[in-house]
Amino acid sequence: MxxxxxxxxxxxxxxxxxxxxxxxxxxxxxxxxxxxxxxxxxxxxxxxxxxxxxxxxxxxxxxxxxxxxxxxxxxxxxxxxxxxxxxxxxxxxxxxxxxxxxxxxxxxxxxxxxxxxxxxxxxxxxxxxxxTRNHAHHYRGFAGTQWRLYERTGELKPLLYTFRALLTGIHLMRTGTLVAHLPALLGEVAAPAYLPALIEAKAEAEHGAAHLADGPAVAQDVEALNAVLDEARTASRLAEAxxxxxxxxxxxxxxxxxxxxxx
Structure with missing residues (x-):
C-alpha cells in the first residue's frame, strides 16, 4: 500500500x-x-x-x-x-x-x-x-446536470464538474482510457486556458462563486466541448456493447x- x-x-x-x-x-x-x-x-x-x-x-x-x-x-x-x-x-x-x-x-x-x-x-x-461508446451519453448527461446547477447557483464547483465530465468523456472516447483527474486532462484534451485559474480558486472554498468566469465565454466553451464529445463518440473505436x-x-x-x- x-x-x-x-x-x-x-x-x-x-x-x-x-x-x-x-x-x-x-x-x-x-x-x-x-x-x-x-x-x-x-x-x-x-x-x-x-x-x-x-x-x-x-x-x-x-x-x-x-x-x-x-x-x-x-x-x-x-x-x-x-x-x-x-x-x-x-x-x-x-x-x-x-x-x-x-x-x-x-x-x-x-x-x-x-x-x-x-x-x-x-x-x-x-x-x-x-x-463502450455509449459512455459518452453518461458524461454528456452528467455535464448537463452540473451545467444547469451552475446556471442556478453561480458556484465554481458545478462549473468545474461540468468541464471535468466533458473532458473525461472526450478522452475516454478517443483513447479507451478513463481519466477523471481534471489537471491531468488539461494536458491531453484541448480545453479553455482559464481552467487552471478556476481550479486554483476552487481550493479556497468548496462552495465559492465563480467570480473569475466570463459567463458568455464559458457557455460558448461548454457548448463547443459538448460538440467535441459527440464527434469523439461518432469516431470512437470502442465497442457498442x-x-x-x-x-x-x-x-x-x-x-x-x-x-x-x-x-
Missing part, C-alpha cells in the same frame, strides 16, 4: 490508517477508494472525503424473503475531516458496470485506494471489457461463495 499512500498524500488527503473504521462495516469490503473532488483534482480546504466501494453480502441475505440492503452509507468525523462512505453490494455494482455508467468505473479505477483485495484487482482487470459478462458473473459467484476478500 506504500504507493497508494503516496498518491493519497499528493491528493491532499489525510494519510491515516482507516482499517479500524472499515472493519466496522457489517460485510467484507472488496475495495474502498476516494472519489469526488479529490479524485477530480480540485479539492477545497473544506472538502469532505468521499469514499466509495463494494461490499459482499452473505449468500443467505439473497436467497431468503427479506430484501437485502444492497447500498450502505454512513458519515463520520475523522480528525476534523468529514468522511462519507457509500458502498454497493458486488452484484449491484457489477450490474452498474455493465451499463454505460462512468461513475462506478471511476470509483473502481480510482488511484486513491484506501482498501484493496485480490478480487478488487480482478475487477479492475475486467473493467476495459465494459467500456459491453463484453466480459461471463467473467464478471464468475467473479460475483466466487465472491459470494466465500473466496477471500482480504488484501
Amino acid at each position: 506504500r504507493g497508494h499512500t503516496t498518491l493519497l498524500r499528493q491528493a491532499g488527503l489525510p494519510v491515516t490508517d482507516l482499517t479500524p473504521v472499515l472493519r466496522q462495516e457489517p460485510c467484507p469490503l472488496l475495495f474502498a477508494t476516494v472519489s469526488g473532488a479529490h479524485l477530480y483534482g480540485f479539492p477545497s480546504r473544506d472538502s469532505d472525503v468521499d469514499l466509495r466501494g463494494v461490499h459482499v453480502l452473505p449468500a443467505e441475505d439473497l436467497v431468503g424473503l427479506r430484501t437485502p440492503e444492497e447500498t450502505r452509507s454512513r458519515m463520520w468525523d475523522h480528525d476534523g475531516v468529514e468522511m462519507d462512505l457509500v458502498t454497493h453490494d458486488l452484484r449491484k455494482f457489477v450490474r452498474l458496470m455493465l451499463k454505460p455508467n462512468g461513475y462506478v468505473l471511476e470509483q473502481l479505477l480510482s488511484p486513491l485506494v484506501v482498501h484493496t483485495t485480490v478480487l478488487h484487482a480482478e475487477l479492475v482487470e475486467l473493467a476495459p471489457a465494459v467500456v 459491453p463484453s466480459g459478462f461471463d467473467a464478471l458473473h464468475d467473479l460475483v459467484v466466487r465472491a459470494r461463495l466465500g473466496e477471500t476478500a482480504s488484501p
Whole structure:
C-alpha cells in the first residue's frame, strides 16, 4: 500500500490508517477508494472525503424473503475531516458496470485506494471489457446536470464538474482510457486556458462563486466541448456493447461463495 499512500498524500488527503473504521462495516469490503473532488483534482480546504466501494453480502441475505440492503452509507468525523462512505453490494455494482455508467468505473479505477483485495484487482482487470461508446451519453448527461446547477447557483464547483465530465468523456472516447483527474486532462484534451485559474480558486472554498468566469465565454466553451464529445463518440473505436459478462458473473459467484476478500 506504500504507493497508494503516496498518491493519497499528493491528493491532499489525510494519510491515516482507516482499517479500524472499515472493519466496522457489517460485510467484507472488496475495495474502498476516494472519489469526488479529490479524485477530480480540485479539492477545497473544506472538502469532505468521499469514499466509495463494494461490499459482499452473505449468500443467505439473497436467497431468503427479506430484501437485502444492497447500498450502505454512513458519515463520520475523522480528525476534523468529514468522511462519507457509500458502498454497493458486488452484484449491484457489477450490474452498474455493465451499463454505460462512468461513475462506478471511476470509483473502481480510482488511484486513491484506501482498501484493496485480490478480487478488487480482478475487477479492475475486467473493467476495459465494459467500456463502450455509449459512455459518452453518461458524461454528456452528467455535464448537463452540473451545467444547469451552475446556471442556478453561480458556484465554481458545478462549473468545474461540468468541464471535468466533458473532458473525461472526450478522452475516454478517443483513447479507451478513463481519466477523471481534471489537471491531468488539461494536458491531453484541448480545453479553455482559464481552467487552471478556476481550479486554483476552487481550493479556497468548496462552495465559492465563480467570480473569475466570463459567463458568455464559458457557455460558448461548454457548448463547443459538448460538440467535441459527440464527434469523439461518432469516431470512437470502442465497442457498442459491453463484453466480459461471463467473467464478471464468475467473479460475483466466487465472491459470494466465500473466496477471500482480504488484501
